[in-house]
Amino acid sequence: MIRVIHPVAGAVALFTILIFWVSTVISELFGSEAAVIAVKTSVPWGFFLLVPALAAAGGSGFALAGGRPAGLVAAKARRMPIIAANGILILIPAALYLAHKAGQAEFDGMFYAVQVLELAAGATNIALLGLNMRDGLKMKGRPRCRSG
Template sequence: MTKIIHPFAGAVALITIATFWLSTALSELFASHETVAMVKTAIPWGFLLLIPMLAATGGSGFVLAKQRRAGLIGAKIKRMPFIAGNGILVLIPAALFLASKAKAAEFDTTFYAVQTFELVAGAANIVLLGLNMRDGLKMKGRFRARQPDRLTTKPIL
């Protein structure tokens, strides 16, 4: 069961964070302040899905790893404190702050500074979670090793 929960929860978490990020970026670039306010106030409600999915991903990952800490598993484990810390210390407080500012229609310099910081931190988490997903797929044999390019390799004589 853990082998099913881990990839499912990880994929849902990554898709949820990417949805938050894209919704924010697109609304800021192309929509009205009312739409931005709607997006920013909806994101904290998404935490009701995101936080359990991240917890399930982390918990099931540690169960699947058992005592192994080398190779791709070690790389995934080393990324997790940065992902969790970024989420808990930066992304959640920023999202709550931005939701309150947007609800009050306070689109000032502070709002946009925090918004920029949140987008950068969110992009970092998307990249880190994507790397973890890539490494998980490699461990499952879903990615094959690259074959050398036949045109650039020298024939063996």
């Protein structure tokens, strides 16, 4: 069962963060103020899906890794503290701050500074979770996508 939970939870976490990130970029670049408010005030509600998914992915990954991870498992394990710290120290506080500011329609310099920080931290987590997914697929022996 744990071999099913791990990839599903990891994929849910990755795609949830990706949805947050893409929604933010699209609303900021092409949306109205109301769209930005809707996206920024909705993101914290997504934590009810994201946090358990990350916990399940991390916990199941730890259990699957066993004692002393090596190779791709070790690489995945080294990324997880960065992903967690980034989320706890930057992404969650930034999302809550931006939701509050957006709810008040306060789109000032600080809003946009925190928005840039959140997008950078989110892109970092997307990249790291993507690398973990890639390594997990390699470990399963899944074929690589080939162009052309």
